[in-house]
Amino acid sequence: MTSHEMIKVEGLSKSFGPLEVLKECSLTVRRGEVVVICGPSGSGKSTLVKCINGIEEFERGQVWIEGEALPSRGRAAARLRARVGMVFQHFELYPHLTVLENICLAPVHVLKRPRTEAAAKARALLARVGLADKEAAYPAQLSGGQQQRIAIVRALAMDPVAMLFDEPTSALDPEMIGEVLAVMLELARDGMTMIVVTHEMGFAKSAADRVVFMDKGAIVEIDETQAFFAAPRSDRARLFLSRILAH
Amino acid sequence: MSASDLAPITNSLPFLLQGLGLSVLLTAIAMVGGIVLGLVIALVRLTRVPVLAPFAALYVNGFRAVPLILVIFWFYFLVPLLLGRSVGALYSVLIAFVMFEGAYYSEIMRAGLQSVRVGQWQAAKALGLGYLQTVRLIALPQALRNMAPLMVTQGVILFQDTALVYVVSLHDFMTSVSIVANNTSSPVEMYVFAALVYLAICQVGNALAGRLKRASRTA
Numbered sequence: 001m002t003s004h005e006m007i008k009v010e011g012l013s014k015s016f017g018p019l020e021v022l023k024e025c026s027l028t029v030r031r032g033e034v035v036v037i038c039g040p041s042g043s044g045k046s047t048l049v050k051c052i053n054g055i056e057e058f059e060r061g062q063v064w065i066e067g068e069a070l071p072s073r074g075r076a077a078a079r080l081r082a083r084v085g086m087v088f089q090h091f092e093l094y095p096h097l098t099v100l101e102n103i104c105l106a107p108v109h110v111l112k113r114p115r116t117e118a119a120a121k122a123r124a125l126l127a128r129v130g131l132a133d134k135e136a137a138y139p140a141q142l143s144g145g146q147q148q149r150i151a152i153v154r155a156l157a158m159d160p161v162a163m164l165f166d167e168p169t170s171a172l173d174p175e176m177i178g179e180v181l182a183v184m185l186e187l188a189r190d191g192m193t194m195i196v197v198t199h200e201m202g203f204a205k206s207a208a209d210r211v212v213f214m215d216k217g218a219i220v221e222i223d224e225t226q227a228f229f230a231a232p233r234s235d236r237a238r239l240f241l242s243r244i245l246a247h
Numbered sequence: 248m249s250a251s252d253l254a255p256i257t258n259s260l261p262f263l264l265q266g267l268g269l270s271v272l273l274t275a276i277a278m279v280g281g282i283v284l285g286l287v288i289a290l291v292r293l294t295r296v297p298v299l300a301p302f303a304a305l306y307v308n309g310f311r312a313v314p315l316i317l318v319i320f321w322f323y324f325l326v327p328l329l330l331g332r333s334v335g336a337l338y339s340v341l342i343a344f345v346m347f348e349g350a351y352y353s354e355i356m357r358a359g360l361q362s363v364r365v366g367q368w369q370a371a372k373a374l375g376l377g378y379l380q381t382v383r384l385i386a387l388p389q390a391l392r393n394m395a396p397l398m399v400t401q402g403v404i405l406f407q408d409t410a411l412v413y414v415v416s417l418h419d420f421m422t423s424v425s426i427v428a429n430n431t432s433s434p435v436e437m438y439v440f441a442a443l444v445y446l447a448i449c450q451v452g453n454a455l456a457g458r459l460k461r462a463s464r465t466a
Binding site: 050053054055056075078079081082084085086088090092094095096105106109110154155158 | 385
C-alpha cells in the first residue's frame with residue numbers, strides 16, 4: 001500500500017441472515033480525493049460507508065485507513081475510527097447537550113484535549129460554517145440545515161484524516177440542502193478526503209473526482225466523474241441516471 | 248370532622264412522623280440502590296456478558312415472580328444464616344427492598360437504554376467513544392430523561408409497599424397508623440387520615456412524573 005492511499009476497502013461482504021447486503025466490495029480512495037457513492041435505495045451504500053469506519057460489523061473483507069488495518073473491535077479500532085469523521089442522515093447530535101458540548105465531547109473524552117483548547121477550536125469551526133452565535137443552543141432549537149452543519153463541525157473537531165457522509169441532505173427540507181452542500185464543497189476544495197453517499201448529482205458533478213455506482217449490494221462501476229455522467233458503462237447505471245436526472 | 252376527631256392524630260403526631268420517616272427512608276434508599284443495581288443488571292443483559300447475562304435474567308424474572316413480602320421474609324431469615332449473625336430487621340429489610348427494586352428498575356433502565364436511537368450509539372462509536380463512555384455520556388442521560396416518569400411512578404408504588412415491613416415488626420407509616428387506631432379506638436379517623444396521606448404523596452408523585460414527561464418531550 002502506498003502513502004497516497006487514504007482508505008482502502010477489499011472484498012468487503014456482509015449479510016443480515018440470508019440477505020447479502022454487501023458483496024465483495026472493493027474501493028481505494030486517494031488522499032484528498034472526493035468520491036461520491038450513488039445507486040438506488042437499498043443498494044448497500046449506507047452500509048458500505050458504515051463498514052468503512054467499523055460502526056457496522058462485516059463478515060469478510062478488510063478496511064485500511066492510512067495503511068493501517070481496521071481491527072473489528074477494541075480500543076485500537078476506536079482509536080482508528082476516531083480519525084475518520086462521519087456525518088449521518090439524521091444528524092445524530094446529542095439532544096441533551098448544547099452545540100458547544102456536542103462538538104467538544106469527543107475531543108475532550110477521546111483525544112483528552114483540555115476543555116479550553118477544545119472549546120476554542122469548536123468556536124473557530126462554528127464561525128467557519130456561520131453558526132458562531134449558536135454555541136449555547138440545544139439541537140432541538142435549530143433547523144435541520146443548522147443541525148447538519150454542526151454535525152459536520154463535530155466531526156471536523158476531531159481533526160479527521162477523511163470524512164464519510166451518509167446521505168447528509170436526505171432528511172433536509174429542500175431550502176436547507178444548499179447551505180449544507182456549500183460547507184461540503186468548501187471542505188472538498190480544502191483538500192479533505194471524502195466519501196459521500198448522496199442523491200445530489202449536482203454536488204457529484206461539481207465536487208467528486210470519481211463516482212461509485214452500487215446496486216444490490218455490489219459495486220457495479222467506478223468512473224471518473226465526467227465519464228460517469230457522460231456515458232455510464234452499465235445498463236443499470238444508465239437507467240438510474242436517466243431516472244434521477246429526469247427530475 | 249370536629250377537633251376532637253383530630254385528637255388521636257395530633258396527640259400521636261411524633262409517633263406517626265417517626266413511621267412516616269421510616270417509610271420515606273426505605274423508599275429513598277430502595278430507589279437509589281434499586282436504580283444503581285438495576286442499571287448494572289440492565290447493562291449486563293444488554294451487552295450479553297457471557298455467563299453473567301443469563302444469571303441477570305434469572306435474577307430479574309425470579310424477583311418479579313415472587314411477592315415482596317416473601318422477599319422480606321427471606322432476607323430476614325436468610326441474611327443471619329449467611330452472615331452467622333443477625334443484622335437486625337432494618338438492615339435485612341433494606342437489603343430486601345434494594346434487591347427487589349433492582350429487578351424492577353433494571354427493566355425500566357433496560358427499556359430506557361433501548362429507547363436511545365441506534366444512530367446515537369453509532370455517532371458515539373464513529374467519534375471513537377468506548378461503550379461505557381457512550382453509556383455514561385450519551386445514552387444514560389437520555390434514558391434517564393425518557394424514563395424519569397416511570398421511575399417516579401415506581402417510587403410511589405415502592406412507598407406504598409413499605410407498609411409490608413410490619414411482618415418483621417418494623418413501624419412504617421401504615422403500621423404506626425394502625426397501632427394508634429387500635430390504642431385510641433379511632434379506626435375511622437386514623438384510616439381516613441392514612442388514606443389522605445397516601446393520596447397526597449401519590450398526587451405529588453404523579454404531578455412530578457407528568458412534569459418530567461412534558462419536560463422530556465419538549466427538550
